[in-house]
Amino acid sequence: MNETTVFPPPKHFTEQAASASARSMADYERMYAAAASEPERFWAEQAAQLDWSAKWNKVLDWSKPPFAKWFVGGTLNASANCIDRHLSTWRRNKAAILWEGENFEQRTLTYQELHRKVAKLANAMKALGLKKGVRSIIYMPMVPEAAVAMLACARLGMPHSVVFGGFSAEALKTRINDLEATVVLTADASLRRGKEVLLKQNVDEALKDCPSVQHVIVYKRLGRMIEMKQGRDHWWDDLTFGVSEVCQAEPLDSEHPLYVLYTSGTTGKPKGVVHTTGGYMTQALATMKWVFDLKEEDVFWCTADIGWVTGHTYVVYGPLAAGATVLMYEGAPDWPKPDRFWRIIEKYRVSIFYTSPTAIRAFIRQGDDWPNGRDLSSLRLLGTVGEPINPAAWQWYWKTIGKERCPIIDTWWQTETGGIMISPLPAATPMKPGSATKPLPGVALELVDEHGKAIDKGKGFLTIARPWPGMLRTLYKDDERFEQNYWSQYPGRYFTGDTAVRDEDGYLWVLGRNDDVIKVSGHRISGVEIESVLVANKNVAEAAVVGAPHDIKGEAIHAFVTLKANVQPSDAVAHELSDWIVKEIGALARPERIHFVAALPKTRSGKIMRRLMREIVTTHKVAGDTSTLEDYSVVVQLSQQGKEEDEILGAKAGNKK
Numbered sequence: 001m002n003e004t005t006v007f008p009p010p011k012h013f014t015e016q017a018a019s020a021s022a023r024s025m026a027d028y029e030r031m032y033a034a035a036a037s038e039p040e041r042f043w044a045e046q047a048a049q050l051d052w053s054a055k056w057n058k059v060l061d062w063s064k065p066p067f068a069k070w071f072v073g074g075t076l077n078a079s080a081n082c083i084d085r086h087l088s089t090w091r092r093n094k095a096a097i098l099w100e101g102e103n104f105e106q107r108t109l110t111y112q113e114l115h116r117k118v119a120k121l122a123n124a125m126k127a128l129g130l131k132k133g134v135r136s137i138i139y140m141p142m143v144p145e146a147a148v149a150m151l152a153c154a155r156l157g158m159p160h161s162v163v164f165g166g167f168s169a170e171a172l173k174t175r176i177n178d179l180e181a182t183v184v185l186t187a188d189a190s191l192r193r194g195k196e197v198l199l200k201q202n203v204d205e206a207l208k209d210c211p212s213v214q215h216v217i218v219y220k221r222l223g224r225m226i227e228m229k230q231g232r233d234h235w236w237d238d239l240t241f242g243v244s245e246v247c248q249a250e251p252l253d254s255e256h257p258l259y260v261l262y263t264s265g266t267t268g269k270p271k272g273v274v275h276t277t278g279g280y281m282t283q284a285l286a287t288m289k290w291v292f293d294l295k296e297e298d299v300f301w302c303t304a305d306i307g308w309v310t311g312h313t314y315v316v317y318g319p320l321a322a323g324a325t326v327l328m329y330e331g332a333p334d335w336p337k338p339d340r341f342w343r344i345i346e347k348y349r350v351s352i353f354y355t356s357p358t359a360i361r362a363f364i365r366q367g368d369d370w371p372n373g374r375d376l377s378s379l380r381l382l383g384t385v386g387e388p389i390n391p392a393a394w395q396w397y398w399k400t401i402g403k404e405r406c407p408i409i410d411t412w413w414q415t416e417t418g419g420i421m422i423s424p425l426p427a428a429t430p431m432k433p434g435s436a437t438k439p440l441p442g443v444a445l446e447l448v449d450e451h452g453k454a455i456d457k458g459k460g461f462l463t464i465a466r467p468w469p470g471m472l473r474t475l476y477k478d479d480e481r482f483e484q485n486y487w488s489q490y491p492g493r494y495f496t497g498d499t500a501v502r503d504e505d506g507y508l509w510v511l512g513r514n515d516d517v518i519k520v521s522g523h524r525i526s527g528v529e530i531e532s533v534l535v536a537n538k539n540v541a542e543a544a545v546v547g548a549p550h551d552i553k554g555e556a557i558h559a560f561v562t563l564k565a566n567v568q569p570s571d572a573v574a575h576e577l578s579d580w581i582v583k584e585i586g587a588l589a590r591p592e593r594i595h596f597v598a599a600l601p602k603t604r605s606g607k608i609m610r611r612l613m614r615e616i617v618t619t620h621k622v623a624g625d626t627s628t629l630e631d632y633s634v635v636v637q638l639s640q641q642g643k644e645e646d647e648i649l650g651a652k653a654g655n656k657k
């Protein structure tokens, strides 16, 4: 399959699309042109879909680029927009959250119930002295209380930072300290593939060295015996028992920070991406409607964890602001059997399903009997996010899951963009497998060459030429890094860090990152962060970490390590280093392979040439420019060694069979 294979949106889908949806490319083009000619007017119309306590007096303040302000002077509250405004409608008793635990427990929260839980937690936090501006860390499993925690913080104007439960105590500590958080919301434990993940234990470990934290609120998920430190730790249930179910949502400035989400960058230190309230919520709600063709009766399931931006925008803020019924599942996709996801779709009659290409590739490997054994007839729209989807995986998704009747939205966006930026509009855009198609209305996406000149066709760097409401405002406490990271490469433009191709029809094909960020199963991991962890180990002299293509995960982590003179390479040392990375960052950073090498390829000025290492793990050859390399013999050794390692591993795998 190539760029010429086009799948028009299924006719019946277009006929029954929600009234807010574009139904033809002419609709899309009209919307796009209107947004391009009067962007502020266009976004103001979208912002008006939210409930504001005071209306803005200026749509956009771009007087000090790259620091944007949207809907200046307006006040609103994200939690009120996700909950309170539905309470005066029939939706008050609509299911807001359908939840299933990995152990098959089930719960349903209506909008009214969600409201009560959020208000009680907010009141309980107030009673602890927590208030607007105070920062919270949320380190929770996928339970409804995770959303409750986010919304209760938002209600009081306390910026939250959700840390993915797969991050280690050490990674949690770094984030707590960077944010100087006062409160941590967590749970005793959670389930993953039948095993208990001891979240509170990780919090205790992290808090040995986090002077800012005064309170820990612990949700009882499994009822495990855990240590509770008196005065600091509170059981969620005790703290909210008998507390008032009414809590006025704080009217907050449109630019009040809603959350900080840490993501990997090109240095060792994670970046605290700051999102504010009015603009972010505008983008979340608008994209929810345009891209997902959302209808009242939909059961919407985005499989992302709330620890990632997808979980923020399309598990919590977007769908709840739209009054949708959201499905949340606690555990692994293949537990207890590989059909768990299909079983959930069958049971809850899920109609919109949004997941990652990695998950799709893993399903393909497990075989068609699993989805074929379940009734998937409730599905009407499918989506993917997080990494490029290969056309073969797209085709499988289209046929085996969607039965050739569900459009697939391949959505491109980033933690920094706050919401979807490139995607088909499902009732309008003809799809090409592997292409995220075209930018959404209001998104001034441009490809540029290395000199920053906009190009119409071919390969270029993906940039955004105008501010958009959901854009990150800065990096937490680091305006300089924000400017440097995103706005310095091509003045006046936001640089996404991605490379893409635009074809003859104006379709975009995102090829991947143009920096040292590795996308493992759609999760963003910094090679440099793993390198700094490795060199902090007593055995390691130098390290270089790169990504190599992987059949399921998209990319896998390869670490090249030179050991200190007194240490000999061995399987034991490789295991020790892998475990060390898991301890310092989390299991998601465990390398696929550690290669022990005598030396790393470097430029004459001493810079490690990661590009060459990437070529070596991908092709075992180096075809690119090596003129700045200091010692070519290192590359020859590495590629030879790579081949030998592959042969040895191949032989080992053969023996096992």
Ligand code: PRX
Binding pocket: 263, 309, 310, 384, 385, 386, 387, 388, 389, 410, 411, 412, 413, 414, 415, 416, 436, 496, 497, 498, 510, 511, 512, 513, 519, 522, 523, 524
């Ligand atoms: O390289 C792009 C890739 O994921 C990066 C953003 O990662 P993160 O901030 O973790 O957000 C992921 C979920 C929004 C992008 O710079 N990416 C994301 N979606 C796609 C994609 N690459 C290709 N196609 C996509 N649909």
